[in-house]
Every structure is written in C-alpha cells, then in structure tokens.
Amino acid sequence: MSEETPKIHIDSDWKAQAEAERERLAKIEGDRASDGRRGGPESMPPADFRSLVGVLASQALSGLGMYGDPDTKRIVVDLPASRFAIDLLGVLEEKTKGNLGAEEATELKEVLAELRARFVHFARLMAEQQARGGAAPGTVAPAAPGAMPSGAGAPPSPPTGASRIVMP
Numbered sequence: 001m002s003e004e005t006p007k008i009h010i011d012s013d014w015k016a017q018a019e020a021e022r023e024r025l026a027k028i029e030g031d032r033a034s035d036g037r038r039g040g041p042e043s044m045p046p047a048d049f050r051s052l053v054g055v056l057a058s059q060a061l062s063g064l065g066m067y068g069d070p071d072t073k074r075i076v077v078d079l080p081a082s083r084f085a086i087d088l089l090g091v092l093e094e095k096t097k098g099n100l101g102a103e104e105a106t107e108l109k110e111v112l113a114e115l116r117a118r119f120v121h122f123a124r125l126m127a128e129q130q131a132r133g134g135a136a137p138g139t140v141a142p143a144a145p146g147a148m149p150s151g152a153g154a155p156p157s158p159p160t161g162a163s164r165i166v167m168p
Contacts, residue, residue, distance in 0.1 A: 049100070049104050050104070050107065052092070053089065053092070053107065053108055053111055056085050056088050056089050056092070057085070057089070057111050057115060059081070059082075059085035060082045060085035060086045060089070060115045060119070061082075061115070061118075062078075062081075062082075063077070063078040063079060063080075063081040063082025063083070063084075063085060064077065064079075064082050064118055064119065064122050065077040065122075077122075077126070079119070079122075079123060079126075082119060083119065085115075086112070086115050086116060086119060089108065089111065089112050089115065090112060092108065093108050093109065093112060096108075
C-alpha cells in the first residue's frame with residue numbers, strides 16, 4: 001500500500017445550503033403558526049364547536065358498529081353508548097339554541113337528524129334479526145321494531161340491561 005494521503009473534497013457551499021434549508025423550514029413553520037396550525041398532519045384539529053360535534057358524532061357512530069375492532073376484526077355494537085352520545089348532542093343543541101351561528105346550528109341539526117335516523121334503522125334491523133332467531137346466544141336485543149322515540153326527535157331507548165352486541 002502506498003502512503004498516499006486521500007484527497008478530501010470539501011464543498012464550500014454546504015454551509016450556505018444548510019442555512020438556506022433551515023431558513024426555508026423556519027418560514028414554513030412560521031406560516032403554520034400564523035395560520036393557527038401547529039405540527040404536521042398528525043396534529044389535533046382546533047378546539048371549536050365543529051370539533052366537539054364531530055367527536056360526539058364519532059362516538060355515536062362507533063356505538064353503531066361503524067368502526068370495527070382492529071385486533072379482533074369484529075364489529076362491536078353498543079346501542080346504549082350510541083344513544084348517550086346522540087342524547088349529548090341533543091342537550092348541546094338545546095342549551096346552545098340562539099347562541100350559534102346559522103352554519104353551526106344547521107350543521108348540528110343535520111348531524112343529529114342523520115344519527116337519529118341511523119340509530120332507529122339499526123335498532124330495528126337488530127330487533128328483526130333477533131326475532132327471526134338470528135341473535136347470538138347471550139346478546140340482548142335493542143329496541144323493538146315499533147318502539148316510539150322517547151322525547152321529541154330522540155332515538156328509541158334500548159331495553160333496560162341491553163349491553164354490547166359483538167358480531168363476527
């Protein structure tokens with residue numbers, strides 16, 4: 001082997017490039033902060049009325065089996081939990097009446113109407129399935145098919161003692 005000293009090529013612009021990249025990233029972060037956004041795509045949405053309605057609506061949909069358990073690959077239906085989330089949205093609508101903007105009030109009314117309709121439809125389907133003998137052993141049926149909503153526009157109540165129904 002020779003005693004040659006290896007030649008090192010030094011890019012004199014690397015510091016300038018690194019500084020330019022740092023400034024570019026700082027500008028992007030500054031723009032996000034001025035828009036009221038923080039973090040990347042995994043950051044939380046703003047804590048506002050729309051987010052509150054969205055969280056409660058997601059809980060109601062979860063109780064209706066819209067989100068399966070990723071571990072067991074099963075659908076879990078929890079009608080009492082769904083009803084509770086829908087009822088909370090109803091309380092929110094009642095208590096905020098006259099204090100919401102037109103867009104917020106309309107959105108809340110539409111979300112409630114959709115959730116209530118889904119709840120009634122799903123409860124009736126499950127009751128019909130159990131009446132035909134299709135319910136799994138140990139499960140409890142939701143409201144009877146002819147059940148009337150309790151209160152103005154409220155979904156029907158599941159029978160007392162109804163808990164979670166797990167479907168394969």
